[in-house]
Amino acid sequence: MADIRPDLGKTKVNYEQLGKSVEDALITDYIYVLHSTRRQIWSSFMRGLFAGLGGVVGATLGVALLVALLQLFGGFPLIGHWFTRAGQTIEQRTSQ
Numbered sequence: 001m002a003d004i005r006p007d008l009g010k011t012k013v014n015y016e017q018l019g020k021s022v023e024d025a026l027i028t029d030y031i032y033v034l035h036s037t038r039r040q041i042w043s044s045f046m047r048g049l050f051a052g053l054g055g056v057v058g059a060t061l062g063v064a065l066l067v068a069l070l071q072l073f074g075g076f077p078l079i080g081h082w083f084t085r086a087g088q089t090i091e092q093r094t095s096q
Helices: 008-034 037-075 080-094
Strands: none
Touching (some): 037 080
16 A cells, blocks of 8 residues: 655645744734834724624623523522513613
């Protein structure tokens, strides 16, 4: 049976060279952004926009999950009434 595995020594050199090239390109791009005020402002704006959007989506999903769980446990004796009331309170306050 023939050995079809690649020569690891040869590919290791290529990956090291590729890594070095990517690193150089990223450093060059970073320096390019640092020297451009417009690019810095745009980069900061986009980062803030997506961070805010992620926070809103995350909070919405978290509140929805909490309300669903509170309504799910609303049928249990003794604590069911408290869970139902807490779920209704959260729904009222988030809909305002």
